[in-house]
Structures are given as structure tokens and as C-alpha cells.
Amino acid sequence: MDPKGQIQQCQILNSHHSSYVDDQEICSRQGSHSNNDSDSSFSLAEQEQECKKLLIQSSNEQEMTKRRRGKHGLKYAKITNDQREGLIKQVTSTGCTIKSAAQLLGINFSTAKAIMQIFKKEGRSCKKVIRKNKKRQSQMFKRHQVVTKDQSLEEENEQKNQIDKIAQQMIQQPISVLEDKNKQQLLIIQQLTNQNLIYQGQVSNIFQENVVLTQNPLVPFFV
Numbered sequence: 001m002d003p004k005g006q007i008q009q010c011q012i013l014n015s016h017h018s019s020y021v022d023d024q025e026i027c028s029r030q031g032s033h034s035n036n037d038s039d040s041s042f043s044l045a046e047q048e049q050e051c052k053k054l055l056i057q058s059s060n061e062q063e064m065t066k067r068r069r070g071k072h073g074l075k076y077a078k079i080t081n082d083q084r085e086g087l088i089k090q091v092t093s094t095g096c097t098i099k100s101a102a103q104l105l106g107i108n109f110s111t112a113k114a115i116m117q118i119f120k121k122e123g124r125s126c127k128k129v130i131r132k133n134k135k136r137q138s139q140m141f142k143r144h145q146v147v148t149k150d151q152s153l154e155e156e157n158e159q160k161n162q163i164d165k166i167a168q169q170m171i172q173q174p175i176s177v178l179e180d181k182n183k184q185q186l187l188i189i190q191q192l193t194n195q196n197l198i199y200q201g202q203v204s205n206i207f208q209e210n211v212v213l214t215q216n217p218l219v220p221f222f223v
Contacts, residue, residue, distance in 0.1 A: 079107060081126045084115055088125050091116060 083105050090101035102112035118124055 079111060079115075079127075083107060084127070085125050087112055087115055088119050 086105055087098075087101050087107060090096045090104065091098055096104075098112050098116055099109055102109050105112075107115075
């Protein structure tokens with residue numbers, strides 16, 4: 001490319017990338033160069049070098065913005081409710097295509113399609129606020145888990161304490177109390193054995209009576 005073509009390309013880049021380069025400084029430089037066109041001291045090589053620097057700087061800045069934004073640009077662009085409503089009105093009322101309406105409003109085409117799909121399915125034009133509720137629900141669930149764990153630990157500790165108390169009471173009980181309990185149990189056993197002996201005697205008597213009756217049957221008496 002000839003030096004003049006490079007100068008023109010540099011001027012176009014300066015107009016498009018005003019955010020990266022100070023326009024006032026460029027304009028002042030260009031003005032000073034234009035005023036000194038008649039002067040033989042102004043060399044075209046210096047202007048060419050300056051344009052090359054600007055081209056390199058702009059390409060580097062573009063590369064950095066691409067890296068920041070990712071391969072396909074901003075994935076999660078912040079879109080206001082006004083933009084959503086404007087997109088829906090443009091598509092539904094004017095019959096405009098989603099792509100053209102998205103370009104007019106500065107919205108990605110994929111995002112615009114998602115907005116229209118949500119509007120068709122749910123009839124919703126505003127963004128759903130769920131993140132805060134999800135955070136609150138997760139926090140409440142975590143707190144509930146902590147509380148239940150604490151309660152279960154407290155119950156386990158209470159059960160252990162009760163078992164320990166019962167064991168200590170069993171150990172600390174005097175031997176006389178245990179002997180009294182054993183005596184009472186022995187008395188009950190003796191009473192039950194005596195009752196069993198009585199019942200056995202009655203059963204044996206009944207059995208003997210049945211035997212006698214079977215051996216000596218009654219003879220009928222006739223007058």
C-alpha cells in the first residue's frame with residue numbers, strides 16, 4: 001500500500017476508534033501537518049510511521065476487547081425491561097422481524113429470540129427475578145440443615161445422659177434393695193408353686209373318681 005493510502009486508512013480508524021485514541025491530540029497533529037504541507041521540513045515518512053503505530057495500537061485494543069468479551073461477544077448482556085418491551089412492541093405491532101428489531105435496539109439476535117420465545121410461552125415481557133429468591137431459599141435450607149443437625153445432636157446427648165444416669169443409679173443402689181426385690185420374687189414363686197400343687201391334687205382326685213366309676217357301674221333297681 002502507498003503512503004497516501006495508509007494515511008487515509010489511519011484517518012478512518014481514528015474516526016471509528018475515538019474511545020481508544022485521544023481525538024483532540026490526533027486532530028491537533030493532523031492540523032499541524034496540514035499547515036506545514038508547504039514546508040519542506042514535514043516528511044511523509046514520519047506521517048507513515050505515526051499511522052503504523054496507530055494501526056498497531058487499534059488492532060491490539062480490538063484483540064484485547066475480543067478476549068474480554070469471548071469468542072462470540074458478550075454472552076450475558078444486560079438488557080433493561082424497556083428494551084424488552086420495545087422489542088416485543090416492534091415485532092408484534094409493526095410486523096418487524098426479530099433480527100431488524102434487535103439491530104435497532106442494540107440487542108443480540110439470540111437474546112432477542114429468547115425474549116420472544118419467553119413472551120410467547122409465558123406472556124412475560126419483564127425479566128424474572130429469581131436469583132434473590134434462590135439465594136434466600138438456599139440460605140434458609142442451609143440454616144434448616146444446621147438446626148436439624150443441632151437438634152439431633154442434642155437429642156443424642158440427652159439419650160446418652162439418661163442412659164448414664166440409669167446406669168449410675170443401678171450401680172449406686174444398695175444391696176439391701178436388691179435383696180428385698182429378690183425376696184419378693186421368691187415369695188411370688190412359692191405362692192405359684194403351692195397353687196400348682198393344689199391344682200394337681202384336685203386333678204388327681206377327679207381322675208381317681210372317674211376310674212372308680214368306670215370299674216363299678218351302677219346296677220338298675222327294679223321294684
